[in-house]
Amino acid sequence: MNGLFDLPDRCLRCGFCLNSCPVYKDLREEIISPRGKLRQIKALSNNEVVSDKLILKVMNNCLMCGACLKNCPSSLETPAAIQKLREQLFEKYGHDLLKRGMKFIMNNNRARKLSAFWARVVYNNFIDSLPFSVPAGALSLKDIPKLARPLYPVKLKNNGSKKVFYFAGCVDKYIYGDTARSAVRVLNKLGYDVMVSKDERCCGIPMLISGDTKAIIKNAKHNVDLMRRQYFDYIVFTCPTCAVAFKEKYYGIFSEDEVYTKKLEALESKFIEITQLLAKEKGLRSLLNELPLKVTYHDPCHMVNSLNAVKEPRIVISMIPGLQYIEMNPEKTANCCGSGGFYHIYFPDISSGIGKGKIEMIRETRAETVLTSCPACKMQINGLLRKAGSSVRVMHIVELLNQRMK
Template sequence: MNAHISQKELAEQHLLEAAKEFQKCMQCGKCRSVCPVFKEFGNELYVARGKNKLAEKLVSGDLQITKKVESAINECLNCKTCSTNCPAGVSPEHVVLRLRWYITTQKGLHFFKALIFRQLLWRKWPITLGCSIVALAQRVLFGIGPKNPVRYLFPLFGFAKRRNFPQLALRSAQSILPEVNPAKNGPRKMRIGYFTGCAGNLIYTNVAKSVVDVLTAYGHEVVIPKKQKCNGTPVLSNGDYEGARRLMQHNFDLFRQYDLDAIVVACSSCGMSLKKEIKVFIDDSPELQEFTGKVYDINEFIEQNLEIKPEQLGRLPYKVTYHDPCHMVRGQGIKDQPRELLKMIPGVEFTEMKNADTCCGSAGSYCITHYETSIKINDHKIKDIQDANVDMVATGCPTCVMHISDNLAQHDSKENVKFVVELLADSLRAAKTI
């Protein structure tokens, strides 16, 4: 879409794009049987069919944007389960996103969202500095345990007192790792760009290190552009069309400067953003097709390009199950590759849990803005994990790791949650391969 059109024209475009989708709806109600939010509330407004009706009335002018309408539109995980199961081929999440963008063009972006999306994420250093300060505070104040009195302050910031937060990194991955990480063990095979994502950079720095260690050990050079910014998906999901466009354009222009053979991500939402959602904002061209064609989820890239031999792997004595992130299994069609990597590791006893591909309820910022609902949805996931009788849950999404870890702790459950690439790197380290 043209970035230089007026807000009125942009709003009209959003509604027209939404209309292309909701007009295909047969009103069969199939979405009611699969929507995680509907299962908790039983409210027709919160299911895809209901949102299609809201969109139809907004387009026709029979309905105005009220708090109730806005609330119903925001009750969506963007888990894509309804799209996958729709017999008419409707993509309700596209309707929801268009409506959120439409509301923003009509009502404006909330002050705090504008501050975060258009200032802090864009400038980047305030977020990095803020995370380092919080990381220090966590180690000083929050490390005592669940009875720490500091928890009574959580509600002042909009967080549930019982919530368990991941430990932020004192130093970001991008400050620890060099921009260019040379290949080990021989000449370079490929030059790979690594999009760390915000969580990989500021929280799960061991994941970033694992990605670099694995790829360089198998002869690939890894480049981590220091000026990369948020992938734009959280901004997109919250209705800020302009903020998302700006971030995606920046990353597109930045990574194209490095003459890369491939771009890897270790976050399901980052992968979906760089492969698919970027096409909403940047006009289709050979350059865009070349860029999106180079993007791989790390599990996908390893499975296709690394020849890992059994003797290169060390034993990890874990019982492991796998949770499919929505933006990986439905957003990118990646399902078998992570499982194959886990089954490859000596000592790992893999068990497929029930409903492995159902949403865990995190949905990025949804577990912040709708925490109680997201926990109710996650309770089903916790039961399936417990029934699998494992030591560990492996996955490929930072917010899934955060949310599942939080609720496992609330249930006093023993299971740990890790990224697949972390386990693979641990196995290679155990064999002293890396």
């Protein structure tokens, strides 16, 4: 941690992080800016009198989107410093009741499956009859669409085609099953032999960024071993945050475990977000029917700031005949929707404020459909649009591809 505590001394105070931080741009308060957080970390390292409650609130008030690092001329690892301090604060204070419950569900496949089942049954059957609004973070329950049936396991056909291990992730597997089924069908149509494992576990990112690193070690090891049981050409993700867990975060978790670090390194070249794979498929265009539709695209933070996947989603969108594409984001930088995992639950007003800016950008395009490549962004944007009375649809790119497949 000592090296991370030295980051404030290397800060140029240029303000690039301020212009890129969604939270700062909404609140305009220096203390919650990336460089403000670095100052708090420095004060703590110098044993200055700093309230633990203040530090906890300031460090939690971060989307962990990575924009500060992406735009820092000194490449300061501010998100890593915030993460380390969150880990220290977790050791001291632990989780609240909500996160303890989520930790149990995420670390237990049976609980995850059962909770998703009952959430789907209760929500889908009773939400329309609720006479009042129930808050759900930055949204209300009525702003969230009804839950699709989950994605069931898929076995390899072993037909000689390139083999894909599809890691669906919690949201696309249990909430947005239509996205996951679309991914499987599109990959099958392109000739890939796809496997979906019943033993896949949560990647653990929500707990990791909450400071509870130890809680996800078991899941991380299980997932890595699961992917190594047989040969796969690609390990594909429809959730960029899950992809970041495997491509970046797991190295920190395995930093003192040489065996699993080597296992992860052996898999690294196979990890790929689905649009990064589809953009290479020259034959995709010929499989798609024409669609006269006006669309725009939302860049998820992890796609841009961590995976550097900016051009690939746009290449895939351009392959759909007849689409009229309107660029919402000419700079092609991540422009956060305000979701951020648990963030929209603990900071609903700020999350809504950030999200309203995104809704205005969408309205200015006059698009009929917003495409994205992140399930959390899809939920947030869809909810905020419905809250604003808009009928604009929000879809994962693979859903639209699946609908237009011949």
